[in-house]
Amino acid sequence: MQLEIRPDPAEVGRARKWARSRLAGSGIEADEPLAETLILLVSELVTNAVVHTGRPAVLRLRLPGPAAPAAPSATVRVEVADTSARAPVPRCAGGDATGGRGLALVDCLADRWGxxxxxxxxxxxxxxxRCSAPRQSATTAYGCGLSAYEDLAFEAV
Structure with a gap:
């Protein structure tokens, strides 16, 4: 399933709402940690596409079916495609910066990304x-457990 995203920051909220609406048929309850993490990942990837490319994008979700939520192979995939060929590049964000940590958060929260x-x-x-042990919160993971990311931020352009 996919959603077309316009190059408008208001699209980030629409993408989160759309992703939440897709959870019901997947066997993922809206209030479970996996759902909350999924929505945060959608928000970060869509924000990067909208803010850093200024071009339309496509959000794609691959969710397990209701019969497979506990299966070992049940994987949730979030993907955002845009028309900028520039690769994601690390950049430094100062402690007071209000942005620039999106892909560092993705790295902390996702089992895999690329x-x-x-x-x-x-x-x-x-x-x-789907069957991974619950991950620590982004705040805890970023602030305490991942010193390699302390002064790095990633920009998807």
Whole structure:
């Protein structure tokens, strides 16, 4: 399933709402940690596409079916494709910066993430394993457990 995203910051909220509405048929309850993490990942990837490319994008979700939520192979995939061919590049964000940590958060929260060329642009994706042990909160993970990311931020352009 996919949603077309206009290059407008208001689209981030629409993308979160759309993703939440898709959870019901997947066997993922809206109030469980996986759902909350999924919505945060959608928000971060769509924000990066909208803010850093200024071009339309496509949000894609791959959710498990209701019969498979506990299966070991049940993986949730969030993918945002845009028409900018520029690769995600690390950048430093100062302690007072209000942005620039999106992909660092994705790295903390997702089981896997990456990007690949797609047509004239690229696709940035992340995956969550349905049966993974609950991950620590982004605040805890970013602030305490991942010193390698303390002074780095990533920009998806």
């Amino acid at each position: 990007w690949s060329p797609e047509g004239a642009g690229k696709s940035i994706w992340c995956e969550l394993d």
